[in-house]
Amino acid sequence: MAKRSQGINTLCAHAGELEDKQFKGAVSPLYMSTSYAFEDVEVKRYPRYFNTPNQQALAQKIAALEHGEAALIFGSGMAAVSSSLLAFLHKGDHVVLQKTLYGGTSNLVTEEFKKFGIDFTFARDLSAEAFEKEIRKNTKGIYIETPSNPLLSITDIKAIAGLAKKHGLVSMIDNTFASPVNQNPIDMGIDVVIHSATKYMGGHSDILAGAVVSSEEKIDTIFQLAKNFGGSLSDYTVWLLERSIKTMGLRVKAQNENAGRMAEFLEQHELVEKVYYPGLKSHPDHELAKSQMKGFGGMLSFELKGLDSAIFMKYLKLIKPSMSLAGVESTILSPAKTSHALLSPEEREEQGIKDGLLRFSVGIEEPEDLIADIEEALEETRKDMVDVRI
Ligand SMILES: *Cc1c(COP(=O)(O)O)cnc(C)c1O
DSSP, X not given: OOOOOOOHHHHHHHTTOOOOTTTOXXXXXXXXXXXXXXXXXXXXXXXXXXXXXXXXXXHHXXXXXXXXXXXXXXXXXXXXXXXXXXXHOOTTOEEEEOXXXXXXXXXXXXXXXXGGTOEEEEOSSSSHHHHHHTOOTTEEEEEEESSOTTTOXXXXXXXXXXXXXXXXXXXXXXXXXXXXXXXXXXXXXXXXXXXXXXXXXXXXXXXXXXXXXXXXXXXXXXXXXXXXXXXXXXXXXXXXXXXXXXXXXXXXXXXXXXXXXXXXXXXXXTTEEEEEOTTSTTSTXXXXXXXXXXXXXXXXXEEESSSOHHHHHHHOSSSEEOSSOOSSSOEEEOTTTTTTXXXXXXXXXXXXXXXXXXXXXXXXXXXXXXXXXHHHHHHXXXXXXHHHHO
16 A cells, blocks of 8 residues: 655654654654764764764655655755755856855855856746756756745746756755745656755744755765765754754744735735735746645745835834844845845846845734734835925
């Protein structure tokens, strides 16, 4: 009989848990040892080898959540991104990447790859044709991120996975914005799924971590490089991350729901110019998002109509200005001033990132309270702007 696969909240709560054989405690015991016996044992355990009991248990949980065979846990999302890319790209190789990538990933590629003799091209747009056009004889990998930051554009995961298979390339995706609750790229043919666990997996703005999920074989390739680079996560934080993930399904579903409500509220508001949210019918990639996502996520962006977004942000009380995202608390930022400040104004313009654009990471608060906060801040900002004009 085929094994019944469990649902997301069951996997979040139970997959990979360690049994407390000694005391029968309810949660995974925490093993902090950096030194393990090496005689008469099968596995030589050491935290930097990614094989302590807690690391292996959490890797099992995350692999189950992403429907992959195996996983590795890292000290940051960027350690997961860099280890994955550098494991499959060697001197003389070429990689095609999506243009609208997380800032740290763009920096890694543009600032470091030359040093390693790795060539790269950013595809002109998100279409599979644009990616295919850039494939050369020495291309070895293809790298995407969807939904993208900050405009929540959607890349066709199946089309990219198919393209990679056709040309014998390793396909990689940064699945951070969707989280495994909303999107499982391995089911669509992607080889390597990367997460900044700092975001939805951690979910409480208090953990820096990363994860990679793939086949046993590809995880071993990444492991061979990663053990030398030394980016593993402390077992204490591994344990804390396991605890956080237990509620990830509940949190992310609440955030999906809230973000949908916020997007609809903002879209009909007379002081809002434009809302970017894949769950809105007005989003150009709505149908594609519907076909590959189980939920539309907790991130959205918007532009105000004739109001100064910096003043608006100052009037928000509940929604806090913050660099990071995906916590249970709602946060907001100006991409032009923070995450995309390093781009030139022309590059931002080209990517459609207006100076007044605001990126909203929607938390788990009651939607009515979030709406009240936004309404008050919009009203105060409008009054200010009128005063300035007088
Ligand atoms: C935050 C983030 C990263 C980097 O993760 P860190 O944990 O900060 O190293 C990578 N990709 C995306 C989409 C992110 O949001």
